[in-house]
Amino acid sequence: MAQFWKPGTAKPRLLDDEEGGVLFYTAPSSSSSSFGYASLESQRQRLPVFKYRTSILYLVETHSTTIIVGETGSGKTTQIPQYLKEAGWADGGRIIACTQPRRLAVQSVAARLAEEMGVKLGEEVGYTIRFEDVTNSELTRIKFLTDGVLLREMMDDPLLSKYSVIMVDEAHERSLSTDILLGLLKKIQRRRPELRLIIASATIEAKSMAEFFHNRKRRPQLEGEDNRLQTEPAILSVEGRGYNVQIFYIEEPVSDYLQATVSTVMSIHDKEPMGDILVFLTGQDDIDTAVQMITEQAQNSGSKSSFGMIVLPLYSGLTRSDQDLVFSPSPRGKRKVVISTNIAETSLTLEGIVYVVDSGFSKQRFYNPITDIENLVVAPISKASARQRAGRAGRVRPGKCYRLYMEDYFVNEMSSHGIPEMQRSNLVSTVIQLKALGIDNILGFDWPASPSAEAMVRSLEVLYSLGVLDDDAKLTSPVGFQVAELPLDPMVSKMIIASDKLECSEEIITIAAILSVQSIWISVKGQRELDEAKLRFAASEGDHVTFLNVYRGFLQSNKSSKWCHKNFINYHAMKKVMEVREQLRRVAQRLGLALKSCQNDMQVLRKAVTAGFFANACRLEAYSHNGTYKTLRGSQEVYIHPSSVLFRVNPKWVIYHSLVSTDRQYMRNVISIDPSWLREAAPHFYNKQPLNPPTHH
DNA sequence: GAGCACTGC
Incomplete structure (x- = not known):
């Protein structure tokens, strides 16, 4: 166990919070040394967080969870991991982790710290984001990563056993993955009392966070366990360095x-x-x-x-x-x-x-x-x-x-x-992540902010209809586990898994990669040129096949940026598509899917899309002259978005990838299907609904 | 013939 406490040094002062329940601590009046010259060390000491160094280490030593409220510019993100390392928390091969919600923040803060410590990035200080692992399993002691990556790591190591301290930064943003992570870390703490958590947040929401982490159900004390360890979170406030x-x-x-x-x-x-x-x-x-x-x-x-x-x-x-x-x-x-x-x-x-x-x-x-x-x-x-x-x-x-x-x-x-995003989102991805980590009682899961029961139930229904969960709401084998492994929306993952039997995985993985980037088209003001460019790739089957045509053209051009420019295609987006595609191929291979190509058989490809997105099937209204569709599931009125290649084509039966709502509900990325495929793909879902073609006069 | 806040695996 790390020790920083030296006899003879002043103990941080404890203050009782008047409202009770939570302890606040103040820093000992700082014996600020003189800052004559700007050495690296003195620069570090000038950061607002420095005068709390002793307090922070004391709190982390004695509390399971420490909540640090600090504005930007306090230096907490770069300094606290260093203090922890200096105090011995990275001894014995253990790792100090610091999570961020965004990739760019992970990269830049890791680079800055490596420079400050005078070490090579990727050795003692490293980082991991999707597609980039700049760490060394022997050497890395301080590791920055996105909270999404840490969640993925839990699938291999549910107790995150290699980490001694996990600092969750920017917790006030309450992003979906931060909240999932916080809920899971609370669970891990009960199995691993030696794990220390630091929750860093810019706002004073600290109290509700402390309340969340306050573990009142005390386990019986184990023999030899450090009984000084407090399960009640400590809160420390660090001022920032912004101007008025x-x-x-x-x-x-x-x-x-x-x-x-x-x-x-x-x-x-x-x-x-x-x-x-x-x-x-x-x-x-x-x-x-x-x-x-x-x-x-x-x-x-x-x-x-x-x-x-x-x-x-x-x-x-x-x-x-x-x-x-x-x-x-x-x-x-x-x-x-x-x-x-x-x-x-x-x-x-x-x-x-x-x-x-x-x-x-x-x-x-x-x-x-x-x-x-x-x-x-x-x-x-x-x-x-x-x-x-x-x-x-x-x-x-x-x-x-x-x-x-x-x-x-x-x-x-x-x-x-x-x-919090948790209460504003569709939860299918969240639920499947928890299921994959063996959390069965989703409705009883302890969240920092609980989503509505309706949203939970709806996500369970969707996952059940996809064949990902069984009657007992457990992950099915192999489909459920395979879907959980793929880093995609479950409906897209299901489409990929279905493409294995249909022998079109190469094409479907390409489509999945394109659907996962924002847009492959360049947005231009006068859009006529873009529309004309799109026509060069347009496929009568719909947008998914059009995407495939773009991808094939891009490969034929030798992945040329000039070619992209000429065709109003976003070159950076296409490069991202290539990266995602490679990652998906690797995962698919690991899952035992055969990567086969259907060449120009677009029917199997549309069947694979149907296998994932049958719930988004729509039928053109009988006698409709303005392209009104109704969803099969909820009889919602929807229209094909004018950016779709099927706009004004209006096939009788379509499946959409997503809806955008303005004055109307528009379907974006649409593909035409044969209604008989729906029952094939999801008999349980469509067995009671009439699938007669609409009658036209 | 209309419009896509922002992340992330």
């Missing part, structure tokens, strides 16, 4: 927040000193409009400002080179204005922002378990998000944040935290 940000609220509610955004930006530009502006809007449409409006106003009305403006959009759908524009320093004498989605709230950090304009809205996903449909809706953000957005203005010097809502609204009506 002055907040301004609007005095009257705005009716047109796009217009309000534009005039706020213009007024900042006219009245405030140099410094870049970051604007948060909800989506591509609003952002493109706002960029245009601001650019026009700056030119026409003639800005009073003595310097110019450069206005740039930022959202994930942009090409790499358009995104890079945002990161290049503003041209001399120009103010940069970045109009962004939520991507700038967590995923990307812009330097040099002094002013933030916050619309108060973002697009959020919601799931309706009754209809089994996920919707993207513009919704008000939480206080936590509003604070995070404001904080983006205080990274280089004191800044200002203009909120396009009233103070009273912020104080009294805004919810303090957003709804």
